[in-house]
Amino acid sequence: MNLHEEMIQMGDRAVAAARALARLSARRKNSILQAMADELDARRAAIKAANEKDMEAGRQAGLSAPLLDRLLLTDARIEGMIRGLRAIVGLKDPVGGKISRWIRPNGLVIQKVRVPIGVIAIIYEARPNVTADAASLCIKTSNAVILRGGKEAMQSNIAIAEAMMAGGRKKGLPEHVIQVVATTDRDAVRELVQMEGRVDLAIPRGGEGLIRTVAEQARVPVIKHYKGVCHVYVDESADAEMALKIVENAKCQRPGVCNAIEKVLVHEKIAPAFLPRMAELLRARGVELRGDIAARMIVSDMKEAVEEDWHAEYLDLVLAVRVIPDTAAAVEHINRYGSHHSDSIVAASEAAQKQFTDEVDSATVYVNASTRFTDGGEFGMGAEIGISTDKLHARGPMGLEELTTYKYVILGSGQIRE
Amino acid sequence: MNLHEEMIQMGDRAVAAARALARLSARRKNSILQAMADELDARRAAIKAANEKDMEAGRQAGLSAPLLDRLLLTDARIEGMIRGLRAIVGLKDPVGGKISRWIRPNGLVIQKVRVPIGVIAIIYEARPNVTADAASLCIKTSNAVILRGGKEAMQSNIAIAEAMMAGGRKKGLPEHVIQVVATTDRDAVRELVQMEGRVDLAIPRGGEGLIRTVAEQARVPVIKHYKGVCHVYVDESADAEMALKIVENAKCQRPGVCNAIEKVLVHEKIAPAFLPRMAELLRARGVELRGDIAARMIVSDMKEAVEEDWHAEYLDLVLAVRVIPDTAAAVEHINRYGSHHSDSIVAASEAAQKQFTDEVDSATVYVNASTRFTDGGEFGMGAEIGISTDKLHARGPMGLEELTTYKYVILGSGQIRE
Numbered sequence: 112m113n114l115h116e117e118m119i120q121m122g123d124r125a126v127a128a129a130r131a132l133a134r135l136s137a138r139r140k141n142s143i144l145q146a147m148a149d150e151l152d153a154r155r156a157a158i159k160a161a162n163e164k165d166m167e168a169g170r171q172a173g174l175s176a177p178l179l180d181r182l183l184l185t186d187a188r189i190e191g192m193i194r195g196l197r198a199i200v201g202l203k204d205p206v207g208g209k210i211s212r213w214i215r216p217n218g219l220v221i222q223k224v225r226v227p228i229g230v231i232a233i234i235y236e237a238r239p240n241v242t243a244d245a246a247s248l249c250i251k252t253s254n255a256v257i258l259r260g261g262k263e264a265m266q267s268n269i270a271i272a273e274a275m276m277a278g279g280r281k282k283g284l285p286e287h288v289i290q291v292v293a294t295t296d297r298d299a300v301r302e303l304v305q306m307e308g309r310v311d312l313a314i315p316r317g318g319e320g321l322i323r324t325v326a327e328q329a330r331v332p333v334i335k336h337y338k339g340v341c342h343v344y345v346d347e348s349a350d351a352e353m354a355l356k357i358v359e360n361a362k363c364q365r366p367g368v369c370n371a372i373e374k375v376l377v378h379e380k381i382a383p384a385f386l387p388r389m390a391e392l393l394r395a396r397g398v399e400l401r402g403d404i405a406a407r408m409i410v411s412d413m414k415e416a417v418e419e420d421w422h423a424e425y426l427d428l429v430l431a432v433r434v435i436p437d438t439a440a441a442v443e444h445i446n447r448y449g450s451h452h453s454d455s456i457v458a459a460s461e462a463a464q465k466q467f468t469d470e471v472d473s474a475t476v477y478v479n480a481s482t483r484f485t486d487g488g489e490f491g492m493g494a495e496i497g498i499s500t501d502k503l504h505a506r507g508p509m510g511l512e513e514l515t516t517y518k519y520v521i522l523g524s525g526q527i528r529e
Numbered sequence: 530m531n532l533h534e535e536m537i538q539m540g541d542r543a544v545a546a547a548r549a550l551a552r553l554s555a556r557r558k559n560s561i562l563q564a565m566a567d568e569l570d571a572r573r574a575a576i577k578a579a580n581e582k583d584m585e586a587g588r589q590a591g592l593s594a595p596l597l598d599r600l601l602l603t604d605a606r607i608e609g610m611i612r613g614l615r616a617i618v619g620l621k622d623p624v625g626g627k628i629s630r631w632i633r634p635n636g637l638v639i640q641k642v643r644v645p646i647g648v649i650a651i652i653y654e655a656r657p658n659v660t661a662d663a664a665s666l667c668i669k670t671s672n673a674v675i676l677r678g679g680k681e682a683m684q685s686n687i688a689i690a691e692a693m694m695a696g697g698r699k700k701g702l703p704e705h706v707i708q709v710v711a712t713t714d715r716d717a718v719r720e721l722v723q724m725e726g727r728v729d730l731a732i733p734r735g736g737e738g739l740i741r742t743v744a745e746q747a748r749v750p751v752i753k754h755y756k757g758v759c760h761v762y763v764d765e766s767a768d769a770e771m772a773l774k775i776v777e778n779a780k781c782q783r784p785g786v787c788n789a790i791e792k793v794l795v796h797e798k799i800a801p802a803f804l805p806r807m808a809e810l811l812r813a814r815g816v817e818l819r820g821d822i823a824a825r826m827i828v829s830d831m832k833e834a835v836e837e838d839w840h841a842e843y844l845d846l847v848l849a850v851r852v853i854p855d856t857a858a859a860v861e862h863i864n865r866y867g868s869h870h871s872d873s874i875v876a877a878s879e880a881a882q883k884q885f886t887d888e889v890d891s892a893t894v895y896v897n898a899s900t901r902f903t904d905g906g907e908f909g910m911g912a913e914i915g916i917s918t919d920k921l922h923a924r925g926p927m928g929l930e931e932l933t934t935y936k937y938v939i940l941g942s943g944q945i946r947e
Contacts, residue, residue, distance in 0.1 A: 130864070130888070215909060219898060228920055229890070307744070311920050326725070330744055332751075332921040353943040360945035446548070468938045470548070472647070480637060480941025489946070490937075491633060502646055502729050502934045503750040504922040516920045519908075520886045523898025525771040527778035528907070 114294065118302040121257060122309030124287040125230040129255035131285035133227055137204035143282045144247055148196040150278025151243065151271065155189055161270035162239065169263050181237040182264055192243040192271070195494070199247050202493040205512045206253050220522040225515045227253035229311035232303050233496075234259045234325055236317035239267035245316075246275055246289045248496050252514040257310065259292040259300060261317075269293060304329035316497055334505055336497040338424040339369030339452040341482045344441040344467065346458035347378040351385055353479060354457040355392055360481040361455070363396045367426045369498060370453050370485040374421065374431045376441045379405065382434045386410050389432075398428045405434035421448040438463045442470040449473060451500050453482040474500060474507035532712065536720040539675060540727030542705040543648040547673035549703035551645055555622035561697045562665055566614040568696025569661065569689070573607055579688035580657065587681050599655040600681055610661040610689070613912070617665050620911040623930045624671050638940040643933045645671035647729035650721050651914075652677045652743055654735035657685035663734075664693055664707045666914050670932040675728065677710040677718060679735075687711060722747035734915055752923055754915040756842040757787030757870040759900045762859040762885065764876035765798040771897060772803065772875040773810055778899040779873070781814045785844045787916060788871050788903040792839065792849045794859045797823065800852045804828050807850075816846045823852035839866040856881045860888040867891060869918050871900040892918060892925035 112120070135143075151158070162184040169179050210223040231254045233245045242258055249256040260268040272291045276284065292299050304313045304325055313333045315325040322335050343361055345354045361372040377385055382405070390400055390410045401420050402413035413432065420431040421444070435441050438456075445454050455477035456467040464478045475485045485508060487495025492510030499505045505513035530538070553561075569576070580602040587597050628641040649672045651663045660676055667674040678686040690709045694702065710717050722731045722743055731751045733743040740753050761779055763772045779790040795803055800823070808818055808828045819838050820831035831850065838849040839862070853859050856874075863872050873895035874885040882896045893903045903926060905913025910928030917923045923931035 130890075134888070213909065215907070219902060221908060326748055332919070334921075350943070356943060356945055364946055470552070472548075473936065475937040475939060477939045478941060480939060480944040481946050483946035484637060484939065484944070485937075489633070490639060491631065501750070503752075506934060507937050516924055518891065519893040519903075519925050521893060521895045521898060521902065523896060525768070525774060526898040526902070527774055528782055528899055528901035 114296055114298055115302055117294070118292075118299060118306065119309070121290055121292070122230070122306045125255040125257055125290060126309055128285050128287040129227065129229045129253070132250070132255060132288050133253045135253065135283070137206070139283060140204065140251060140253065141200045143279045143284045144196055144200045144250060146282045147247065147275040147278040148193045150274045151189065151193050151196070154270070154274040155186070158189060158267065158270045158274065159184060161266040164266045165239075165264055172263075174263060178237055178263070182239065182267070184239055184267055188240055192240050195244055196247045199251050199494055202251065202511060204251065205515050210517055217526050218524060219526055222520045222522070223517050224520050225512070226518050228514060228516050230255045230257065230309060231514070232257045232259065232310045232313040232331070234300055234303070234313060234315045234317070234321065236261045236321060237263055239264045239271060241316060242268045242271040242291075243275065244494075245496060246272065248494060248511065248514060250279075250284075250288060252511050254514060255288050255290075257290050257292065257303060259303060262295040265293065265295070300325065301328045304331055304333070307331055314497060332504070334499050334509070335501050337452075337500040338450050339371070339498075340374070340422065340424050340448065340450040341370060341372045341452055342374045342376060342445050342449060342454045343372050343482065344376045344438070344445070344454070344456045345378060345381060345385060346438060346456060346460060346463045347380040348460035348463055349378075349381060349385075349457040350459060351381070351388070354385065355389060357455065357457055357479070357481050358389060359392055359396065361483055362393065362398060362430050363428070364481075364483055366428050369424075370482050371426070372430070372482055373423060373425055374433065374448075376433050376435050376444055377406070379434050379436055382406070383409055386432070386434075393430060396428070398430050400430055400432055402432040403434060406432045409434075424450070438466045442467060446470075446472050452498065453477065453485040455480060455482050474498070532714055532716055533720055535712070536710075536717060536724065537727070539708055539710070540648070540724045543673040543675055543708060544727055546703050546705040547645065547647045547671070550668070550673060550706050551671045553671070553701070555624070557701060558622065558669060558671065559618045561700045561702045562614055562618045562668060564700045565665065565693040565696040566611045568692045569607065569611050569614070572688070572692040573604070576607060576685065576688045576692065577602060579684040582684045583657075583682055590681075592681060596655055596681070600657065600685070602657055602685055606658055610658050613662055614665045617669050617912055620669065620929060622669065623933050628935055635944050636942060637944055640938045640940070641935050642938050643930070644936050646932060646934050648673045648675065648727060649932070650675045650677065650728045650731045650749075652718055652721070652731060652733045652735070652739065654679045654739060655681055657682045657689060659734060660686045660689040660709075661693065662912075663914060664690065666912060666929065666932060668697075668702075668706060670929050672932060673706050673708075675708050675710065675721060677721060680713040683711065683713070718743065719746045722749055722751070725749055732915065750922070752915075752917050752927070753919050755870075755918040756868050757789070757916075758792070758840065758842050758866065758868040759788060759790045759870050760792045760794060760863050760867060760872045761790050761900065762794040762856070762863070762872070762874045763796060763799060763803060764856060764874060764878060764881045765796040766878035766881055767796075767799060767803075767875040768877060769799070769803055769806070773807060775873065775875055775897070775899050776807060777810055777814065779901055780811065780816060780848050781846070782899075782901055784846050787842075788900050789844070790848070790900055791841060791843055792851065792866075794851050794853050794862060795824070797852050797854055800824070801827055804850070811848060814846070816848050818848055818850055820850040821852060824850045827852075842868070856884045860885060864888075864890050870916065871895065871903040873898060873900050892916070
């Protein structure tokens with residue numbers, strides 16, 4: 112069997128698995144997820160042994176220290192996967208829920224019902240914990256999953272998936288609900304995302320390069336989780352104390368994540384009073400500031416911000432600062448340079464708030480709050496498979512509901528169309 | 530400027546137009562749509578003259594009679610476009626509506642708000658009325674639109690779009706909200722559907738070949754409207770009179786449309802009594818029947834149905850008939866051969882109804898009703914841009930709501946993440 116045939120077979124199996132999975136009750140799925148968590152717990156040693164093979168191969172291949180760190184499965188990380196699985200058991204199953212229902216004049220009852228998407232392909236990089244996280248969210252929502260992790264994590268991913276399948280089987284999990292693409296052939300990704308009719312959705316999770324490759328090759332729908340170039344705009348009407356707290360939190364609390372800010376835009380009327388205080392506060396936190404000319408006229412020892420700074424996702428203690436004349440200019444800057452992820456206005460003026468929330472074209476737009484809240488957990492979704500920067504189907508944090516679609520179930524009593 | 534640069538410019542203009550359009554109130558948009566309808570009315574002669582150029586070129590090029598018919602703009606068809614526009618004025622504007630709203634323990638108010646998608650590309654074939662229908666639905670939902678019609682209809686499409694823009698301008702329609710790709714270069718479609726960041730959604734409307742080409746070339750999200758291979762399954766528990774009425778309606782009322790049925794599956798217990806009556810009824814309506822071996826044992830003078838019949842969308846007075854042992858086999862057949870569009874069960878048994886509606890993986894699943902109701906108008910949506918056979922974002926009839934997406938607008942009072 113060549114690669115193409117192998118992938119088609121995998122797709123066919125996933126379609127059949129999805130249909131079988133869709134017949135299981137919420138209760139049955141929860142007992143399967145519990146059994147998976149138990150089996151991961153029982154197989155810690157085997158999972159760590161598989162991970163050690165990946166680590167050894169990674170060291171031989173000269174992987175960088177941060178990459179090796181992402182690859183490593185410690186007891187705490189395995190514990191994290193197990194806890195994650197158990198937390199998903201406790202969440203409400205969205206499948207089968209009625210989104211809406213109405214009755215037509217001819218008596219037809221139209222019901223819009225939440226159903227699984229079907230087969231979801233997850234394409235990801237070094238972190239093996241994605242295997243457990245993604246698979247469990249898919250199973251909770253009755254979707255079959257095909258996992259294509261990084262080749263560096265192959266042994267770990269297989270060990271985790273096998274533990275989950277073995278645990279699940281004890282409670283009646285259909286075969287092939289979780290499948291791992293076990294070849295290192297790079298064409299497997301292309302095959303996977305071109306299987307229309309077998310794969311219903313591809314979610315790439317990883318760096319921009321991976322996401323672009325998937326988006327370019329795909330014929331199936333893709334939901335992208337691009338970078339976060341997030342902004343705080345400090346309006347002239349802002350409470351300066353609040354703005355300082357929000358900027359500090361959004362930049363410093365965890366700078367390496369996609370909902371941390373990379374830019375601050377400051378209204379020219381408040382800039383002379385605000386910027387020196389902000390600079391002092393952030394420098395004490397170790398943040399490097401890069402300013403446009405107006406910002407540097409106020410805080411003279413900032414580095415100069417150049418055009419590429421406005422596009423940059425630093426994921427580090429670096430912040431670019433720009434002074435702008437009004438809310439319209441802030442909106443314009445954010446829509447032009449941002450990544451449509453999370454942006455916040457600090458303002459007392461309701462007119463400025465309204466203009467900002469109406470016109471900023473981002474998944475999540477905040478008034479007087481830190482951008483760091485863009486997260487499935489913080490939204491109350493319980494778990495997330497990622498944060499979509501796309502506009503179709505799902506935008507912002509993707510929880511369980513976003514892993515479902517709908518169909519219309521229409522009840523009649525013999526209606527025909529005249 | 531080469532084609533690529535031209536298309537990029539068109540995309541940039543569309544993005545700017547979408548932003549300007551998003552600032553208009555529902556009332557303003559309605560007055561624009563009214564003015565467009567008036568201007569179409571005022572320019573009937575010019576539109577017919579432009580259409581006559583297309584018709585003449587079509588005749589010269591030897592277009593088939595059905596194609597020339599689709600191309601032709603009669604007074605009645607122009608009237609239809611005008612009426613369509615005025616009907617859209619009367620519909621509720623979904624933009625700005627709150628889909629949901631909840632408050633987190635930290636006091637953050639999370640609002641999920643309906644917003645325009647942005648820039649929509651419509652790629653279609655011969656019918657020039659799509660120009661008016663698609664553009665007006667997009668404007669109602671504050672989306673800029675780039676129209677790429679068939680080259681056969683170019684003059685007609687330009688005349689219609691120009692009339693609409695001229696009418697709209699009188700009421701403050703921003704420039705470039707409607708743009709027509711006026712080159713006949715076939716690469717324009719590829720350029721259009723690869724403009725990530727400028728085009729948010731592509732909707733191909735036309736034959737399977739067009740849709741496949743767009744799906745293969747696209748890097749932007751595509752919502753496909755594939756063919757309708759629709760089924761009626763007559764369960765053993767069916768009311769035979771009802772089943773006859775539904776089959777007749779679903780096949781004969783308008784055989785050339787995507788929600789007409791192409792197959793009937795009949796439970797083996799009811800087949801001996803049902804099939805002869807069905808055959809008699811349908812033959813009187815001029816329907817050619819093609820049966821599997823079991824069906825032909827009951828109605829001996831049917832043509833033989835071969836494998837490709839189960840996949841076929843006849844769009845004509847032809848019907849393939851198969852006898853099956855139970856509901857599970859009906860589900861299996863429909864999921865395998867159908868196009869996930871519209872399928873109906875006729876049954877009194879609630880168990881059979883439930884199995885069918887739970888397990889048939891189609892956009893619209895009916896109990897005891899004709900499949901012909903899959904239609905935006907029949908659903909009460911007022912208008913539709915098409916019927917999605919995809920699963921993501923929109924499934925089944927796409928009305929105004931399906932031409933929107935959402936963003937989260939989050940109101941705080943200084944919240945930061947701990």
